[in-house]
Amino acid sequence: MPRIQTTAELEALRAEILAARDPAKPCIAVCGGAACDGLDSAAVATAFAAEIAKQGVAAKVDFRVTGCHGYCNKGPNVLVGPDDVCYFEVKPDDVPEVVESALKGVVVDRLVYRDPASGEKAVHLSEVPFYKHQMRILTGDIPRIDPTRIEDYLAVGGYSALAKALSQMSSDQVLQEVKKANLRGRGGGGFPAGLKWETTKNAPGKTKYVIVNGHEGESAAFMDRAMLTGNPHKVLEGLIIGGYAIGAQQGYIYTRHDSPSMARHITAALEQAQELGLLGENILGSGFDFEVELHFDVGIFVSGESSALMRSIEGNAPEPRPKYIRTSVSGIWDKPSNLNNVETWANVPEIINRGADWFTSIGSEKSKGTKLVSLSGHVVNSGVVEVPMGTPLRTIVFDIGGGVPDGGAPKAIHFGGAMGRSIPISMIDAPLDFDGMSKLGAPIGAGGLLVMDENTDMIEMARYLLDFLVKESCGKCTPCREGMYQMLKILSNIIEGKGRKFDLERLAELTEVTSLGSLCALGKTSSDPLKSMLRYFKPEFEARIAAGSAAGSEAK
Amino acid sequence: MSEQTIADIIEKYRGRPGAVIHALTEIQHANHWLPREVMHEVADALEVPFSQVMQIASFYKTFSLTPKGKHEVHVCTGMTCHLRGGARLMAKVEEITGLKPGETDTDAKFSLEAGSCLGSCSIAPELIVDGKHYGRMTPERAADVLKQYE
């Protein structure tokens, strides 16, 4: 493809792509997301390609392998356009029938959703309970896009926000729009992205950096991966716009090395954007230059901590930087560096295209827009969920998630992965947003939401999480390195029936000192799960210690 | 794995101290472990002290300082997998292979690792062999899966 020089040329290219497409033509989209891949969706995709060739119908039906559709535990997922018929648990043997039916415009009845209780069918995406309660602003396009083809992204309006920003808005106007939208960082902190951008923009120095944190080290979180793997251009478009607003000419995408398809898709997206002139010098004739480099973590949790992540991009061991200076002022190579996570960046093109007023019309009072959630654990329906901020947890766990399998009862909801917190199920009517969740002492985190059923042993869970974190700490500062280790030992003793009366007091002191004294965010929050469990499930700890000492004295 | 491939990787990053992690990652992916003399070569070529290469190589879980088995077996130890029976799965895999996480057997057939969350939580618990994911794994089925790799 030739390099695009102007906004008009971009629109001409888009028109050309759309003209070659027939919106009424059936289109089969096989999900290649992480879970579907684990259920061998690759074999299903191969079968589709072979069947379409065998029947000689390549001209009559479109076929693509896409990123994550969302309803992960029902994979392999297949979506048939133009009217979004959802097929679940599709096997290679089902493929000939799906192709024939798609050509005829009929539905393969046995592959559609059936309500487990009533047996009621749901054929189209908008009718399936898992999707029905969602608002898929960021994820909705994923089934319509082959992530390795920029044409597909252009066909759904891709890079129109970049064109608008560069041709119609000053960098200040872009910044003001994001500030007005009150876009809050989706990585966990909920800090207003616009204010962070402004800090970096106003920081002294000409060289500035913008970074996508795609590390997603949070255990049981997979929404950022789904976003970045399924629609890499959307995140990239957000990053370029951010670079323009902030005055950065260099961007970095930092992500995991252990997800080959994600690395492949990002690499392809960068190459194609470069080729089309959406990256590089003088983008769309605006005079704005911007380059992006891809970096990989090498498998340790602390690398997601912002200063450690930046050390890693510099090529150093990812020890957190011991400075009381924000990375937005002094980050990579001590230059102002603005870091936002995948989901935050993905919101930017939408805000620029549809405006801050549209964005603020969605969500709750102080948390605007939608939130991506990774729903998993003891729940019937599991996958990537996108709901307006402020959606009650009950809607997510029951209406979307279908409750606990086999009629079980939920006991707790855990947010935010290994450094997150648990709340008891009695708080299920709380709204999912930054402030509502903080009030309960369980910040939303990046969006991992784990349902735990009534049989879950909270003490064992706390011990498991500390065991994980002890291995993930970098080991530089005492409270994190030693404090977590001591907490782990105490919990292990309690579980082995060797708990002692003063253990809870020791745990309380260890959690307090670790939070106060640790160097980085990992250390400061490492005891959060234990704190929340001690706060809401303390009787379980007391009972276990008492039972242990009773059993101990009996044995004597 | 030829020595030439390693040499090519090192050559690509010669004189770039900031690229230690890149170079080590590529060598790890190609060679499955980092021999000490290779790390010396990396230190010399990229102009960084050997102790820094050593620190990075021992710091990150991805890097192995000892040879790996022919097949790399990961049992996911992420939260959802743990909640849904990951520990029982790990126990079974340990029993089948006779290994603890981090170990490689004497015939260098299998290496066992406690894997971090790879985001396939909806099909937990997960067993991953040489990068291939096996979802909803039960201790019973794990034996069948591993047999394919013998």
Next chain:
Amino acid sequence: MSGTIVQITLQIDGKEATVAAGTTVLKAAQQIGVAIPTLCHHEKLEDYGGCRLCLVEVESRGRTNYVVSCLYPVENGLVVRTRSEKVDKVRRLIIEELMAHAPDAPELVRLAYEYGADRNRFEKEAAFCVMCGLCVRYCDEVKQKRAVGFIDNGHAREISFIPEIAAKECWNCQECFAICPTSYAQAAYLLTEALAFPGRRKKESTPREAEEGRMANIPAVPMTFVRRPPAAKPEMAN
């Protein structure tokens, strides 16, 4: 930039201090004779912030925060309290955590007395090293030899002499032994020497070339078995 040094005035434990901008709270305190404990700070080395003992309470624009004084830069009007109930609690627990590894380190014994720390609060796991990193940083920043480095991470982190470098550089230096608060650096070095290049201490030591030649195939010497005795002791049958 003009040549004048901007002066900052702050308050430390009720005393006024006027110091150059960019000074850390720890240095400002030292200048006016207020002592703050630290294990990892050294005037010849870059600020590190690892041991966290120098944590203090600061009040700035009406907000109270807990920061480590060895890294926190002074600001005008800053109010610093080097002792408070919370500060003492943090220091006491850190001392207790470190005493599980190095119960007899003189500085820790002295601090334990001052802060009322219980050296037996946590089960002993004598590793002797407190991870202050003085040896590693001194060897790097002052001597520029990097003969000793950190390996591994988290609670498994340890210092490790690199035999290839140590054999050449350490014999005539050994300066890190003196700055180590627990004498572990010396022990780790001697163990490395014993395993990787023995013979040096004999009267007629072998030529250096011969030693280096022998070292080509010597693996790294992890100190694991020194630092980590087996965690689980077999239970007595009752």
